[in-house]
Amino acid sequence: MLTSLRIDKWLWAARFFKTRSLASEAVNGGKVHVNGQRVKPARALQVGDQLEIQRGQENYQVIVEAISSKRGPAKDAVKLYNETEQSRLKREQMALQYKLDASMRPHFDRKPGKRDRRHIIRFTRKD
16 A cells, blocks of 8 residues: 655546646646645655645645555545535635626627628727
8 A cells, every 4th residue: 555656646646637747737837735835746745635736727625535546437536535625615616606707708609700700800900
């Protein structure tokens, strides 16, 4: 049984990122913090460590529950961590806000055609 593992490998196994290279880029880019500290991809992760993961617009705060170097099904990946209640509520609230914002945006039945694009260009130019 593993007691520690590289953070990029764990993020990949826990299905936060699709590939290890994406996980490594996120760690290098400062999108992942361990116990409040910015780390490098080779940092050894242990059970009980608290992670702050920023993935796009979503922010996760999770506590490492188990270590696995193999990427398995999503049902098994969820068992590797425990998301904090505050983080889960905040993400749900952001998703709801995004849905509300999307409902306020105009919705078109089709893409603009050549004639429509010409009208848009004429309208938006300041010439």
